[in-house]
Amino acid sequence: MTSGFRDRLSAGRRAMAHLIHVWHERNGWSHKVLPALAESLDLGRVHNSQISNLRNGKLASPGPEVFLALAQANTILDQGIDQIRDQLIENHPDLLRVLLDSALSIEGDDGKPLGAGDFFEIFVGLTPLPSSLDWFIEDDEAVILSAALSEYLCNGRSWRKCRDKVMKAYPVKKETRRERFAEVMSGLRDYTAEELDGELLDLYQTQRSVGGVFLESVDSFLEDLRKRALVLKDQ
Numbered sequence: 001m002t003s004g005f006r007d008r009l010s011a012g013r014r015a016m017a018h019l020i021h022v023w024h025e026r027n028g029w030s031h032k033v034l035p036a037l038a039e040s041l042d043l044g045r046v047h048n049s050q051i052s053n054l055r056n057g058k059l060a061s062p063g064p065e066v067f068l069a070l071a072q073a074n075t076i077l078d079q080g081i082d083q084i085r086d087q088l089i090e091n092h093p094d095l096l097r098v099l100l101d102s103a104l105s106i107e108g109d110d111g112k113p114l115g116a117g118d119f120f121e122i123f124v125g126l127t128p129l130p131s132s133l134d135w136f137i138e139d140d141e142a143v144i145l146s147a148a149l150s151e152y153l154c155n156g157r158s159w160r161k162c163r164d165k166v167m168k169a170y171p172v173k174k175e176t177r178r179e180r181f182a183e184v185m186s187g188l189r190d191y192t193a194e195e196l197d198g199e200l201l202d203l204y205q206t207q208r209s210v211g212g213v214f215l216e217s218v219d220s221f222l223e224d225l226r227k228r229a230l231v232l233k234d235q
Helices: 002-027 033-040 048-055 064-079 081-091 093-101 116-123 139-153 159-169 175-185 193-210 218-234
Strands: none
Touching (some): 002 048, 002 116, 033 048, 033 064, 033 093, 064 081, 064 116, 081 093, 139 159, 139 175, 139 193, 139 218, 159 193, 193 218
């Protein structure tokens, strides 16, 4: 019984770390954004170090206020930044600029933003990650998948010939992520495991937009990309 209990807690901590870093990677945030949002709107207290340690799986026992702050911030992001624009524009203009650039929330399988109970149950291993986030990519695999990505999205054509089409299909507006994506596609760099975790939903949307085999979920996309990577590795 003790072993099962400890294993569940360990798995929950890893799942929460995965959720936090995917959330940050998709938005291109530093670990200071959520604490700043929580403080500026009095949503609950969560420190920069707590976000950093959650992301690294090193925060053993966060208090209830951490989960409350995450949930309330997530709800506000889901509702849209326009409702808090006036509150931030005068006293927190830098934070507002960051959020206007990218402010994606985390949704459950029911399409609703995760609440405090959801965050807590994921952290202690009682509830799995939302299916749209339930994948783990290791560092070694990230290099292989990065190498296969251009061939996969370009359907075997050169990056030069398909660049405009693929860049148009890539749904991300944040310039630093677009530049990074183009560098990976051109072979100038590879995604890290963390970066690829955070990119996967948008890469799936890119694949759907450029056409090719219809894949009904991000899991199917990842499985198909893995198969393509193995074929290229064996060539």
